Amino acid sequence: MKGLFITIEGPDGSGKSTQIKKLADYLEQAGHAVVLTREPGGTKISEKIREIILDKDNIEMDPVTEALLYAASRAQHVAEVIRPALKEGKTVICDRFVDSSIVYQGIGRELGIETVENINCIAVKNTLPHITFLFQLCPEIGLGRKTQQGEKDRLEQEALDFHQKVFEGYKGLKELYPDRIVVVDASRSIEEVHRDMVMAIEKRIKG
């Protein structure tokens, strides 16, 4: 794996998509060949799986099915987009990755971290992020930011209690993977958050 693999994680509405675009612009201007992608999604098959998982009609889905669908979408994404781009030395920035499954399915749906890690082991093999920005923002603010964005998807429709578990679950990730996780206070302005991310990336590249 020659390129740099960056992932952005955090609760719904914490500002990930906003920051990813800014980070991609910054890195492109600094001369990186950037691939910007997201999960679930990033390939034709993975986007079709996304439609099933996030269907606004909210058809009941077993948590194991949900975890396997996220992992299936990820397997295709890693094989078709992420791994080839990294091999070519590109910088991949991905909006969510395995950590989302650890937190949403492992903790939110209570499948357990180990079970979700095992499922995803097959999907990603050894393609893991070098640096993960972990956005911290309580669900009341995050979901509040999203209220103007139209109909809620299946996960966003979950009760506040579920989103609270996700928020708490994310807090524990730094302890699990201390080397690659950079915690970001996402309650600040867009520019302040961007500045922090640039500083962390520069440190990582120079280091």
Ligand SMILES: Nc1ncnc2c1ncn2[C@@H]1O[C@H](COP(=O)(O)OP(=O)(O)OP(=O)(O)O)[C@@H](O)[C@H]1O
């Ligand atoms: N730092 C910030 N302060 C205030 N509002 C913000 C900030 N960052 C993003 N927003 C706004 O919050 C909303 C959600 O942001 P964004 O779509 O980037 O979040 P997200 O984490 O990608 O959400 P999701 O995971 O649900 O897709 C948008 O309307 C965006 O303009």
Ligand SMILES: Cc1cn([C@H]2C[C@H](O)[C@@H](COP(=O)(O)O)O2)c(=O)[nH]c1=O
């Ligand atoms: C990758 C992944 C995502 N999720 C959840 C998190 C969000 O609620 C949605 C994705 O929507 P977004 O607008 O693109 O953030 O799916 C999950 O539960 N498990 C995962 O592995």
